[in-house]
Amino acid sequence: MDNLSGYAMYGVAILTMGGIYALLTLGLNLHWGYTGLMNVGIAGFVTVGAYTSAILTAPASPTHLGGFQLPLFAGLMAAAAAAGLVAWLIGLTTLRLRSDYLAIATIGIGEILRMVARNEQWLTNGSQGMTNVPKAFDSLPSPWSEVAFLGVVLVLVAAMYWLCERAHRSPWGRVQRAIRDNEYAAAAAGKHVERFRMESFVFGAMVMGLGGAMMAQLLRFVAPETAEPLMVTFLVWVMLVAGGSGNNRGAVVGAFGIWFLWSFTDYMTRFLPDAFEARASFLRIFLIGLALQFILIYRPQGLIGERPPKGADQ
Amino acid sequence: MQDFFNFYLLPGLVLGCIYALGAVGLSLLYGILRFAHFAHGDMMTFGAYIALALVAGLGMSAYGALPVAIAATILLAFAIDRLFYRPLRNQSPAVLLISGFGIALMVRAVVLFVWGPGTEVYQTGIQTPIVWEGFRIQQRHVWILLITLSIAVALHLFLSRTRTGKAMRAMSDNADLARVSGIPADRVILWTWALGAGLAAVGGVLLAIDTQLSPQMGWNILLAMFAAAILGGIGKPYGAFAGGLILGLAEELASAPIFFGQPLVTPDYKIGVAFVIMVLMLVFRPTGLFRGQVL
Amino acid sequence: MSLLSVEKVRGGYGEADILNGASLQVGEREIVVIIGPNGAGKSTLMKSVFGLVRLREGRVVLGGQDITNAKPESLVSKGLSYVPQEKNVFPSLTVQENLEMGAFVRRDDWRPAMERVYALFPPLAEKRRATAGSLSGGQRQMVAMGRSLMVEPKLMLLDEPTAGLSPKYIDLIFECVKAIHAQGVAVLMVEQNAKQALGIATRGVVLVAGEDRFTDAGPAMRDNPDVARMFLGG
Numbered sequence: 001m002d003n004l005s006g007y008a009m010y011g012v013a014i015l016t017m018g019g020i021y022a023l024l025t026l027g028l029n030l031h032w033g034y035t036g037l038m039n040v041g042i043a044g045f046v047t048v049g050a051y052t053s054a055i056l057t058a059p060a061s062p063t064h065l066g067g068f069q070l071p072l073f074a075g076l077m078a079a080a081a082a083a084g085l086v087a088w089l090i091g092l093t094t095l096r097l098r099s100d101y102l103a104i105a106t107i108g109i110g111e112i113l114r115m116v117a118r119n120e121q122w123l124t125n126g127s128q129g130m131t132n133v134p135k136a137f138d139s140l141p142s143p144w145s146e147v148a149f150l151g152v153v154l155v156l157v158a159a160m161y162w163l164c165e166r167a168h169r170s171p172w173g174r175v176q177r178a179i180r181d182n183e184y185a186a187a188a189a190g191k192h193v194e195r196f197r198m199e200s201f202v203f204g205a206m207v208m209g210l211g212g213a214m215m216a217q218l219l220r221f222v223a224p225e226t227a228e229p230l231m232v233t234f235l236v237w238v239m240l241v242a243g244g245s246g247n248n249r250g251a252v253v254g255a256f257g258i259w260f261l262w263s264f265t266d267y268m269t270r271f272l273p274d275a276f277e278a279r280a281s282f283l284r285i286f287l288i289g290l291a292l293q294f295i296l297i298y299r300p301q302g303l304i305g306e307r308p309p310k311g312a313d314q
Numbered sequence: 315m316q317d318f319f320n321f322y323l324l325p326g327l328v329l330g331c332i333y334a335l336g337a338v339g340l341s342l343l344y345g346i347l348r349f350a351h352f353a354h355g356d357m358m359t360f361g362a363y364i365a366l367a368l369v370a371g372l373g374m375s376a377y378g379a380l381p382v383a384i385a386a387t388i389l390l391a392f393a394i395d396r397l398f399y400r401p402l403r404n405q406s407p408a409v410l411l412i413s414g415f416g417i418a419l420m421v422r423a424v425v426l427f428v429w430g431p432g433t434e435v436y437q438t439g440i441q442t443p444i445v446w447e448g449f450r451i452q453q454r455h456v457w458i459l460l461i462t463l464s465i466a467v468a469l470h471l472f473l474s475r476t477r478t479g480k481a482m483r484a485m486s487d488n489a490d491l492a493r494v495s496g497i498p499a500d501r502v503i504l505w506t507w508a509l510g511a512g513l514a515a516v517g518g519v520l521l522a523i524d525t526q527l528s529p530q531m532g533w534n535i536l537l538a539m540f541a542a543a544i545l546g547g548i549g550k551p552y553g554a555f556a557g558g559l560i561l562g563l564a565e566e567l568a569s570a571p572i573f574f575g576q577p578l579v580t581p582d583y584k585i586g587v588a589f590v591i592m593v594l595m596l597v598f599r600p601t602g603l604f605r606g607q608v609l
Numbered sequence: 610m611s612l613l614s615v616e617k618v619r620g621g622y623g624e625a626d627i628l629n630g631a632s633l634q635v636g637e638r639e640i641v642v643i644i645g646p647n648g649a650g651k652s653t654l655m656k657s658v659f660g661l662v663r664l665r666e667g668r669v670v671l672g673g674q675d676i677t678n679a680k681p682e683s684l685v686s687k688g689l690s691y692v693p694q695e696k697n698v699f700p701s702l703t704v705q706e707n708l709e710m711g712a713f714v715r716r717d718d719w720r721p722a723m724e725r726v727y728a729l730f731p732p733l734a735e736k737r738r739a740t741a742g743s744l745s746g747g748q749r750q751m752v753a754m755g756r757s758l759m760v761e762p763k764l765m766l767l768d769e770p771t772a773g774l775s776p777k778y779i780d781l782i783f784e785c786v787k788a789i790h791a792q793g794v795a796v797l798m799v800e801q802n803a804k805q806a807l808g809i810a811t812r813g814v815v816l817v818a819g820e821d822r823f824t825d826a827g828p829a830m831r832d833n834p835d836v837a838r839m840f841l842g843g
Contacts, residue, residue, distance in 0.1 A: 038408050040415070093597055100350045100407045101596055104540050108589035111537065115583060234419060237412055282426040289420035296413050297401045477713065480702065484710045487699040494659070494693065495756065496685030496714040550701070 005143070012146045014263045015256075016218060019153035022255035023211035024232070025239045026160050026248060030204030033246040034173065035197055036180035037204075038099040041110030042233040045205045047117055048086050049079035049212025050222045051124055054133045061132060064125040072136050076213050083209025084202045086113070091201045095194065110233065118224040129223025133216050153214060157252065160207055164248045167203070176200055235262070238292050244302030253303060262288065316448035322570040323563070328455050328524055330562025331462035333535065335517035337542035337554040337561075338469065339510030345486035345549025346506050349407045352414035353394070354514055354539065355532030356421040361387040361515025362522040362531065363425050369436050376436040376523050377457065384515045390421070391511035392504065418533065425529045434527040458520050465516060466555060473551060478505050486549040537585065538565070541592035547602025557603070561588055612637045612795050613658070613689075613764055618667030618677075619819075620657055626665070627653045629819035635764060638811070640786065640796045642827065644803040645816035646839075651799040652694065654816065655766050658797075659684060659691040672763070686714050688763035694772055697753035700742030704733050707741050707752050711759030719759055726755040729788055747778030754785065758794070765789065767798040771805075783809050807831035 024042060031037040053075035060067030070078075094105045117124050124130065137148035167173050178186040179193055187193050216222040235258065243254020262284070269280035295302065336358055343351045361383040368379035394417055402410055443452045473479040478501075485492040485502050493499060514532075521531060542561045546553025568579040568587045579587055595602060613635040621627035627650040635641045643651045656662040658669050660681045669677045671689055681691070690711075699707050708726060712719035727734035730751040736744065741752050750770055757765055770786070771779040779802060787809050790796055800806035807813045810827030815836065823836070830836050 038411070040411075093593060097596055100411050101544075101600075103408070103411055104350060104537070104544075105589075105593060105596065108537050108585075108592065112583075112586055112589060115585065119580075119583070234415060237415070241412065279427050279430075282423045286420050286423035286427070289416040289423065292416040293398050293413060296405075296409055296416075297398070300405075300409065477709075480706050480709060481713060484699045484702055484706075487701050488696055491693065491697060491699065492710070494661075494681055494685075494691050495710050496682050496760070497710065498682060 009143060009146065010267075012143070012150050014260065016146070016150045016153050017263075018256040018259040019150070019157045020211050020214050020218065021236065021239060021259050022157045022252045023153075023160055023214065024208055024236045025243070025251040025255040026157075026164055027204040027207035027211065028236050028240050029245060029248060029251040030164065030167075030200055030207065032240065033251070034168070034176040034180065035200040036099060037095070037197060037201055038103040039106045039201075039204070040103045040233055040237070041106030041108070041113075042208060042236050043228065044106070044110030044113035045083045045087065045208035046212035046215065046232050047110075047113050047224070047226070049083045049209030050216035050226055051117060051130075051212075052082040052209070053079040053213035054130050054216045054222045055123070057134050058130060058132050059134075061125075061130070063128070064121075064130055065123050066130075072134065072217065075217075076210060079209045079213035080206040081209075083212070084206040087202045087205030088198065091198045095197045095201060107233075114224045124222075124224075127224060129221055129226070131221050133220050133222055135217040135220050138220075149218065156210065156214065160210070161248055161252060164207075168248065172196075172199075235259075235288070238288060238295075240302075241292065241300075242295055242302055244304035247304060250302050250304035257303070258288075316450075318570065320450045322566050324451060324455060326563035326566030327559070328458050328562070329566060330559035331458055332517050332521045332524065332558075333538055333542050333562045334555045334558025335462065335465065335513045335520070336535065336539040337546065337558040338551050339513045340539050341543040341546060341548055341554035342482065342486060342506050342551055343510050344543060346482065346489065347399075347410075347503065348489075349410035349414065350540065351510075352411060352536070353418040353421060354510070355534070355536035356418040356425075357387055357391065357511055357514040357532065358518030358521065358535075359425055359527075359529060359532035360390055360421055360518070361511075362518035362527050363429060364515075365519045365522070366429070366434055366436065366527055376519055377461075380516060380519055383519055384512045387511045387515035387518075388508050391507040395503070395507055422529050422533065429529070431529060436523060436527075454523050458524060461516065461520065465513070469513075469551070469555075472509075478502070482506055482509070483551070486551075537592075538562075538588040541588040541595075544592055544595050544600075545602055547604040550602065550604045553602055553604035561591065564588075564591060611635060612639075612672060613797065614668075614670040615654070615658060616668045616670070618654070618657060618664045618669065620662060620664035620666070621653065622662060627819050628657060628664070628667075630667070631816060631819055631821050632667075633814050633821055633824070635795055635797050636811075637763070637795055638790075638793075640790050640798065640810045640812075640827070642803070642806045642810040642813045643797070643799045643816050644807070644813060649816045650819040651816050652768050653819075655691070655768050655797065655799055659689065659766060661691075685760055685762075688760070689766070690757035690760055690762040690764075691766040692753045692757045692768060692770065694768040694770075698741040698744075698749050698756070701740055703738050703740055704744070704752055704755075705737040707756050708759050711756035715760060722759050722761055725792070726758050729758075729785060729792075730755055745778075747774050747781065750774065750778070750782055751785065754782075754789070758789065762794060764795045764797060767796060769799055769801055771800065771802050779805065804831055804837075 024046065028039060028042060031039040055065050056068045056070045056078050057072055057075040058066040059069055090109055094102060097105060118127055135149065136152050137145050140148060175186065175196055179196055183193055215226065219226065239254040239258045240251055242258055244250025265284045269277050272280055336354060340351060340354050364386045365376050365379035365383040368374050368382055369376055398413060398417060399410065402413055441453050443450045473483055481497050481502050482505060484497060518532060538561055542557035543554045545560060546557030565584050565587045569584055611634040615631065615633050617630045617632050618628050619626050619630055631654055643654065645651055653662055657664050660679045664678055668675060671687060676684060699710060708723055712722065732748055733751055733755060736748065741749060744752065754770065771782050774782065783805060786796055798806060807827045807830050812824060813827050813830035814821050815823040825833065
């Protein structure tokens with residue numbers, strides 16, 4: 001019975017993190033799938049969201065800014081708002097760039113945001129991170145605490161999915177697709193291309209910030225390495241590409257699917273002899289990179305290829 | 315004056331050399347193959363670690379291991395292009411970028427798997443610097459400057475005197491016309507990889523000699539190298555070289571106390587310098603200082 | 610037997626065909642000019658001869674050899690060269706280097722060919738170390754044509770060589786085409802300056818809606834009142 005509950009708890013943990021990644025992937029789908037914005041700085045928005053929520057909700061501490069102890073819901077809202085604000089500021093200068101230049105620029109931004117987190121000790125306690133981040137339903141006994149938290153995550157995923165789908169089917173979504181596919185035609189048709197791109201950029205960033213806040217809560221900890229480019233940025237891209245960029249179902253399926261795969265391979269490495277176990281994580285990174293290559297070459301549309309929304313006038 | 319040279323000018327020049335070596339390959343690859351090669355930094359890392367294997371295993375000096383590091387990195391580049399980039403040749407630059415990102419991680423994973431996540435050095439111990447009238451220059455810096463200078467000369471001769479070098483510049487200028495003129499695209503592409511990978515390997519080894527080895531070393535300077543390539547104008551190898559030097563100097567000088575004893579930027583945010591320069595270029599002059607391509 | 614024979618070709622860039630069964634011939638000692646209204650497919654026809662546009666139907670035969678849809682890179686060594694209308698030089702390479710690139714496929718000594726190009730285009734000889742990007746439009750066109758002459762082709766394809774040039778250079782370019790022809794190179798040319806082009810042409814071909822409608826000797830076509838009314842601006 002113990003073993004079973006152990007597995008069950010592991011399952012809950014996987015679903016929870018998978019759900020958080022689903023949020024991030026939905027955000028990236030807004031950027032890339034909807035509007036063709038190549039954001040390789042996901043880590044930056046996650047960092048902003050995580051730290052904003054942590055700073056606003058954590059108790060006072062001598063090592064970092066805090067003591068506001070706002071309710072967690074407020075922390076979430078603030079995280080989304082902060083990420084959106086950062087996106088807006090960045091977007092003012094960089095959104096005009098072509099996709100691969102934007103990619104380079106967003107990586108730079110992501111790195112700089114993490115550098116701020118690392119260097120501004122008064123704000124964030126630097127590299128050591130903040131260790132007293134509160135988590136929803138923490139006061140409940142286990143397993144209810146974890147299950148309740150999972151519930152929150154899943155509700156958020158469902159809500160964001162619904163929001164994104166509504167956006168996709170709306171006239172706003174159609175304009176985004178038009179811009180993605182042929183910017184000049186859309187501009188010629190009188191659409192304010194820059195404004196639409198900015199809206200998508202900010203919206204997607206807000207969802208990513210939300211994910212960051214939830215990640216901080218889940219880990220009860222946040223540090224500059226929490227959103228280390230490998231785990232966050234690359235993995236989310238793989239998730240979106242694998243699931244099918246351009247549609248939200250693909251984003252969510254891809255997120256859970258890749259996260260399961262990632263966790264499963266992590267679980268399998270426990271059976272390896274000790275010497276290998278330490279190195280095994282690198283093997284997993286190699287394999288996921290390889291998997292991405294295969295997907296790009298042989299099935300670029302992902303598991304769920306893009307299809308136009310039902311009832312659209314296409 | 316001496317302090318300025320010792321602590322800011324010279325390090326800036328040395329860093330600039332390393333950036334230049336990486337940026338030239340990056341710029342040529344971008345100009346000829348039309349994509350931002352995100353795995354370039356990790357090719358530098360790979361070269362550095364191959365040299366480490368020889369240094370640690372055979373007791374060679376890092377400089378002596380350069381030829382092997384270069385050869386190994388070139389082979390790696392050929393393999394990667396053949397297996398992963400060639401099937402994607404006609405895809406959008408965005409797809410190639412993401413693919414490159416994945417390759418970067420794969421190369422890094424191999425390095426991590428073999429050598430682990432910690433830092434390494436080629437040799438321990440302090441070397442005595444060369445001192446003259448208060449100006450101080452480390453021996454390794456002399457080597458780095460000399461090697462980079464030789465490579466710059468060789469590169470110039472290659473690009474301006476050899477058929478293949480000119481064909482590379484031609485293809486970078488106008489790939490369609492190159493094709494129409496009968497220039498064999500596949501062969502030029504291989505030469506571009508060889509040149510880019512070779513330069514990356516040297517850059518990696520020199521970077522490791524200057525500071526240390528770590529699996530993230532190439533990735534950490536990738537942004538700066540892109541900035542240098544953009545600064546010099548995409549597809550312009552001479553421009554990229556100049557861009558690298560400028561960027562290295564800018565980065566170090568920005569933390570020099572030139573404004574009434576205060577630096578422009580605190581040392582922690584040095585990477586920001588490259589980024590700001592790059593964004594300024596992209597917004598105001600995307601063709602770069604030397605009028606390269608706008609992709 | 611003609612040097613180049615295009616036989617009822619159909620094709621285009623995507624779904625729709627631009628070429629609808631066009632045919633033409635170019636003899637070994639001819640200058641053939643293609644004229645016609647905008648959108649007739651003149652440039653497309655030329656590109657399809659050089660393998661840059663895919664042909665669905667029909668044949669292109671060069672010197673007896675079927676070269677339909679052949680790869681452009683392979684045609685250079687078969688004696689066919691092509692000068693595009695735009696972006697037809699390597700701007701950061703010098704004039705000399707541009708010409709050298711034209712000779713890339715040659716294994717033999719191409720210096721005599723280069724001297725002939727400089728003799729043909731004296732202004733280039735003076736500017737051989739200047740970058741092609743720094744030259745004027747007319748000089749660049751000379752570089753473009755010179756580049757294509759470096760393989761000593763049997764047939765040169767010229768896509769609107771005088772487009773955008775000043776009258777002085779237009780005259781010069783037509784003189785150069787004549788000189789090239791005098792040296793034994795056949796020329797197939799698309800031109801908007803139809804009247805002047807037909808003046809130096811052996812034959813003219815009228816292309817309308819992807820099909821050849823009419824062919825005649827150059828000067829005769831130029832003086833033909835119907836053709837003049839429709840395509841030569843009266």
